[in-house]
Amino acid sequence: MIAAHLPALQIAIPLIAAPICLLLRRESLAWAWATFISWVVFALAWMMLEKTLTGGAFNYELGGWEAPWGIEYQVDAVNAFILLIVAAIGAIVMPYARASVNREIPEHKRGLFYTAYLLCLTGLLGITITGDAFNVFVFLEVSSLSSYALIAMGRDPKALTAAFQYLIMGTIGATFILIGIGLMYQMTGTLNMADLAKRLPAVEDSRPVLAAFAFFIVGVCLKLALFPLHLWLPNAYAYAPSVVTAFLAATATKVSVYVLYRFVFTIFGQSFSFDVIPLESILLVLSLAGIFAASTVAIFQTNVKRLLAYSSVAQIGYIMLGVALVTVAGLTASILHIFNHAIMKGALFLCMGAVYYQIGSVKIEDMNGIGKKMPFTMFAFVIAGLGLIGVPLTVGFISKWYLITAVLERGWWPVAVLILLSSLLAVIYIWRVVEAAYFKSGDDEVVVEEAPLSMLIPIYVLTGASVYFGIETSLPVETAAEAARQLLGIGG
């Protein structure tokens, strides 16, 4: 029974849980409920990935309504993997959230916070699981609206302007996506992804389809913060509550990347996207420019959360570079980096959350000598930071290795050199934090304690994962490779 309705439960449970959370007036209950739901969602996502990896892709008709009339959920290795990432990050972040939220968010808003979080989770999962183009838009709005609210809850007054900026940019993106979907519907008369994929080739020479593609891609690239459409991201990540930053950084842009995969490869098809439209060169140029521009800007940040946010923009560049390769190896690298980056960036932002919890700031100059005062937190930061640089035995190395091998396979030697040079920029920005934390002496009079265990354990789960999956690579690598083959329609 549960097994048959897994896809529906995956969405329905957090969706129904959200209003219940609002009814639980007490903060501790709301937190416990949201944590419990996150774990249930994680278990469901895990079961679904197992199912797709053993039994292959499957469809689920919502409410028993047959597609194309009803909404269909389609689960294959690609989105099952993304679902797992989103759900896992949620499950890891929630136990951490309580201490952090109690410190950063006023009491009367805490219940709302957990409600908004559950809605955001629902939205992100919904975008990923659905097989219906319009449904993508609906869930996109669910996740976006709730994330605007979550970001606005940040303690810094700038959080409001950051959330507003994101609201404007995000709405433009969502509108573009909607226009794109509308045009597709107009030309094909269907919103079901599988049907769209069948009918679009017949009309692909028409101008509305070109316009649909253009609107859609630009809209999605805005949501996934591809350089130079990333302007909303640094402020949003810098001023949002720590938990929100960690959760969104590890999941939100990644889900948008998934939408891009789905539409570019499954719906429009590789030949249309890359032969008719020069998407390859567009993505290649923008991703490389993004990697270098954002990494360089990151070096000059004084707020570590902002620094990491710019680093995220750069990492999106690596992910999109893998897409631009249009090969199984390239897509594998791209999907793998979604997984690996979620782990590393999640860990880094959680570390910063712990620092903020203890000293009320994440500015580099306030972190002088903190390596001695918060040894466990900062050690985790160093390990996860090494991952971001791409040091061997961390997940970051595996990502870079696959990406560079894929680039070499296409014969793009200069790009391989550029990728390695860009890691040097990461060395610099991570090292700035390390230097402040370990090699500058802070004020010894100020007593700073180590973060509580409820924060350290989630931090170390993610940090440990970034080392574990850097050594035992089979699960992410094989899943990513399988997902890449399915996207390109090669093999099983």
Added chain:
Amino acid sequence: MTGSIAIIAALLVPLIGVLGIVGARHKPNLRETVTLVTATCLFILVASLLTPVLAGGRPSISLLEVLPGLSIAFEVEPLGLVFALIASFLWIVTSVYAIGYMRAHHEKNQTRFYAYFAVALSSTMGIAFAGNMFTLFIFYEILTLSTYPLVTHSGTAEAKRGGRTYFGILIGTSVAFQLLAIIITYFTVGTLDFTQGGILAGKASDVVISLLLLLYVFGVGKAALMPFHRWLPAAMVAPTPVSALLHAVAVVKAGVFTILKISVYIFGLDLLADIGVREFLMWLAAATILISSIIAIRQDNLKRRLAYSTISQLSYIILGAMLATEAGVIGGTMHIAMHAFGKITLFFCAGAILVATHKTEISQMRGIGRTMPITMTAYTIGALSIIGAPPMGGLWSKWMLGMAALEAGEVAMIGVLMLSSLLSIGYLLPVSIYAFFNTPDPQNDGKPVFKEAPALSVAALSFTALGCIALFLFPDPLHHLASLIVAPVN
């Protein structure tokens, strides 16, 4: 004890030592005892590998496979064993020296110092015993990371600046060039294992192989080949024991060791001899030898002068590798040992002078031979060994390298070696002459009185100076071990 256990133990013993050092942080005597015991254990472990390797065995162990064909694995062969033996043996001597030096110099954070020192030695062992390029790369990077706190030990602005140069050049070259070379090698060959005769022959076009050679040689920044040499003088802000063991032995030798290793086991000498850019790199090494010698002459700070001398001497080994002959590899390997003993003696002396008289500039060292006769005698012995004069060990490696140049038909390189010897006389011996034959400035220094550095430090530097002479008298074990590197596989 079987070889594979000894390999793992050699990696772990220094790390266990770190725990002991940190544990005994409130009892300096116990802490230093831990360091000495650890260093001795390490040397015994490494020495225990000598018997199987001399018998033709190759103790090895594979730990885990990260990606297909990409594993953390170790294999002991003669080249790595020479390097590990020297590094672990000199660690004992340096520890003895450091106890005297660090205390007399009232250095702070001594626990941190000894702890990172031990980590650096563990990663040096990892480099020496690496069974493939991937493993070597990992330990190469750990060595850079673990020596950074040692370079910036004093915490001054100058130390931080030096540390940044150090870190920037070493990490930069290794990530931008070496890692790229490794990935390209893996991509074209599918393995990174060190294999007798090389793995690249016939697997890639000439252009790719030439490119790879350039990437590898420049990617090993620790070899200090110009133009990537500036980190070494910058690292001289470190306490003297660090300069002595790490920046005359472990770190820099890890660099040239890697180049030798790549030449023999990744390219293979036959392939290497056919690569066009090899000639260019050989000339670049020759240029580095001469240019840095000339720069050394102009330095007044003794440690900086020694640093430029090291840059020059390291390129001897690169030159030996780039000759692509068996004699070149043997000569290069022997030079690792000879230069190690000579240069560590010189650095020990520089530190002893600093501790006893607080002098760092050569121009201040007039007549210092009368107050510090033992130190300055040891200095002269070390200097003669670097110059390559008998009866010092340095003669033999220069001899072998000269032979190799002849064998390879590169007569010009013999000229370079000769000229370099003359230049090294020019920058090393004036210090001795200043010390022994000039009278001290009576206004500043008063009457010369016997005032040596702490006894432990003087013992250490006398010991390594004697080592230089011993290596002249008994070079054969070293030569035998080095010749096994290129011996045909049986």
